[in-house]
Amino acid sequence: MERLNLGLENGFTTLLKTCLDQKKTVLLVGRCKVDYVGRARSTLEYGDRIILVKEDGSIIVHRPYGYQPVNWQPPGSVFHIKKMGERYLLKAVRRKPQESLEVTFTHIYMIQGFSLKDEGKFSLHVTELEMKEALTLKPDLLEPGFKVLRPEKPVPPGFVDLYGLDKEGRRVVVELKRNAADRPAILQLYKYIESLGGRGAVRGVVAAPCLAKGAQRLMEQMGLEFKRVDPKECAKVLSSTDWRTRSLSEYMGERTV
């Protein structure tokens, strides 16, 4: 970590340009207004905010409350910096879609550049992908005798989460949800079934921790089955075994065939 703080007297524009040139991350705190034009359009009146300008050309404007940024521009944006009389202008533009974010400062309370080294690995568990992996390795988690033929089977409208055979040899199409299975999930499964020859030809199974409120009736109407699957249970299966380490990622890698 290397720090850069030229002080405000040295100039907002100088510091900011230096940081951007050197691909440093800049932390700004100041009183500003924000105007955004692009897919939509927004205005934010003057107030105190925190602004992050990152090495990759992204910018995020945070109010002193709330989880979400009030305005932003994604990585790859191009910055323009200007001093306009008493005010400082920071503009971030991206193309495709053409969007522009303009931050106008009346006061800058803090500006500081940092060279941050962050190569730490991030890993997320208990995702739908992990559920799919677990069910591929231990299909019994879905039902005894179930065999996975293909995870991510492509069908005309999209991708089936799991495709396999039950112990009687019938084809099974599985729609997997990490959260409660809702109406859209069920309708999606139904579409897949239709494109695979209809209900007579394949079994339709919704695998999820539970069903959403209105989903039960829809399930029955469409003649689909619900199988309870616990995401944490799936994650545990993966972490408790070491078969995952290599063999699974390879196996899952073949799903595109």
Add this chain to the structure above:
Amino acid sequence: MERLNLGLENGFTTLLKTCLDQKKTVLLVGRCKVDYVGRARSTLEYGDRIILVKEDGSIIVHRPYGYQPVNWQPPGSVFHIKKMGERYLLKAVRRKPQESLEVTFTHIYMIQGFSLKDEGKFSLHVTELEMKEALTLKPDLLEPGFKVLRPEKPVPPGFVDLYGLDKEGRRVVVELKRNAADRPAILQLYKYIESLGGRGAVRGVVAAPCLAKGAQRLMEQMGLEFKRVDPKECAKVLSSTDWRTRSLSEYMGERTV
């Protein structure tokens, strides 16, 4: 704006606790690892990051790249601060769902508290709501002679965006999309039509700037019509008139009747 920077020697824990007690926003830059457990679970190995701790009890961890935070906890979280030997611990817990975020610092490059005053008004334009407002005020934008009977008509599965009559007096159900109308939107409209007596009884119209890729065929299959509506055109209608200022919001406010 009031600034608080006691310096590191004064103690990470002291400063942080003071800031949280006084409901200040804290900016932190340091080398840390992050562990999250809750709906899912994640680990982030050591690296340099920026942490925002806001007045409302939210915390956001940013890597030096990317638009999205790598870890976070929403407003209302409860913080626990501890010094563990050479390391500093910042833990944010929320209930419902029960989730915990733990940031462990080995180095703190900067820590600073700010009392930020931000009452600036934020407004976003050209939302789906504004399109609906525009079409309600100028139904001709949809098609000549169209009349809106009710925005947001409630039907068993949900709410119809616009409900009205065409110039021949036929009932029209409109599904409105600010972006390209996709399959789910079309299926949704179809559900509404079924619950209103089926295709013979009402016209089904998808109003959007354009159709998503595979949507055309589905539209035809279901016997629905597509009407191009330009969000910018809608915005112009709203901005070029001042009828919006009060009267419309009141009118729209009655939609729940």
Add this chain to the structure above:
DNA sequence: CGTGCCAGGTGCCAT
């Protein structure tokens, strides 16, 4: 409070 739907959604990976 749960439930449903929108978002400047974003991100990831597929063809």
Add this chain to the structure above:
DNA sequence: ATGGCACTTGGCACG
């Protein structure tokens, strides 16, 4: 590039 889809989705409005 575009399409399909998950996300610790978050957010809001409504029953």
